[in-house]
Amino acid sequence: MRQKLGVHETLELHELVTFKSLCLTKASLMQGLVTDPILKEIMQNDVTMTSGHLEELKNHLI
Amino acid sequence: METKQLSVSDHAIATDMLFETKSAVKDFAAAITEVTSPEIQTFLVQELRNAIKQHEQIYNFLQDGGIYDAYNVPEQLSKDLSYADRALNNT
Amino acid sequence: MNKILEKITGMASLTDQVIATDILSAAKAEIKSYALAITETATPEVRQTLTRHLEDAIAFHQQISTYMINEGFYHPHDMGKQLQVDMNVAENAVNVAKD
Numbered sequence: 001m002r003q004k005l006g007v008h009e010t011l012e013l014h015e016l017v018t019f020k021s022l023c024l025t026k027a028s029l030m031q032g033l034v035t036d037p038i039l040k041e042i043m044q045n046d047v048t049m050t051s052g053h054l055e056e057l058k059n060h061l062i
Numbered sequence: 063m064e065t066k067q068l069s070v071s072d073h074a075i076a077t078d079m080l081f082e083t084k085s086a087v088k089d090f091a092a093a094i095t096e097v098t099s100p101e102i103q104t105f106l107v108q109e110l111r112n113a114i115k116q117h118e119q120i121y122n123f124l125q126d127g128g129i130y131d132a133y134n135v136p137e138q139l140s141k142d143l144s145y146a147d148r149a150l151n152n153t
Numbered sequence: 154m155n156k157i158l159e160k161i162t163g164m165a166s167l168t169d170q171v172i173a174t175d176i177l178s179a180a181k182a183e184i185k186s187y188a189l190a191i192t193e194t195a196t197p198e199v200r201q202t203l204t205r206h207l208e209d210a211i212a213f214h215q216q217i218s219t220y221m222i223n224e225g226f227y228h229p230h231d232m233g234k235q236l237q238v239d240m241n242v243a244e245n246a247v248n249v250a251k252d
Binding site: 005027038056 | 199216
């Protein structure tokens with residue numbers, strides 16, 4: 001899929017991949033520190049959403 | 063360039079700092095365009111300078127550690143993808 | 154690191170507030186990054202993916218900001234209260250960094 005993308009698109013996608021990877025790592029590391037069950041649930045939603053997004057972004061780049 | 067493998071949390075913290083300093087530079091720059099008081103203007107300009115310095119520091123750290131290579135885009139892309147895999151496997 | 158953890162885990166509600174605030178700024182940054190990236194797309198499939206992600210990000214922003222409003226961390230309709238919260242957060246941050 002990658003050869004079809006413009007250079008600028010590739011760079012934007014790569015910026016997003018880095019950003020989302022960071023969000024995912026942080027969300028899973030910080031989940032252990034959270035005490036409020038509602039916040040925990042929101043963070044779990046975040047992890048699920050971000051994992052899905054990251055897979056899709058990767059698929060555009062590979 | 064040799065790549066020393068940072069621990070997952072060190073890597074996350076360093077990348078977080080890079081993103082935070084990026085946002086700080088943008089936020090201070092935007093705030094300066096909204097300012098009317100000269101004292102606050104001077105303060106924000108000083109803080110903008112600090113933010114740029116901090117960005118340079120953390121960027122150099124990541125570059126020296128071989129985590130970021132701005133001059134070799136294909137290599138950087140594959141590094142980013144393996145970083146993404148690392149993040150996905152850690153959850 | 155352990156010292157800091159000890160210090161903030163001793164203040165559970167504060168930790169939750171700090172983490173929620175961090176997630177909120179990440180959500181804000183995410184929306185901006187996606188919006189910006191969409192303006193650089195040329196491939197329809199990429200645009201489609203990014204637009205869908207942007208919508209997800211906006212929905213998530215609503216989740217976290219509603220949570221913060223309900224918890225009293227965030228007062229978008231009361232400047233005075235918000236300022237008070239911000240001052241407390243800033244003071245706590247300086248104290249955590251100090252020792």
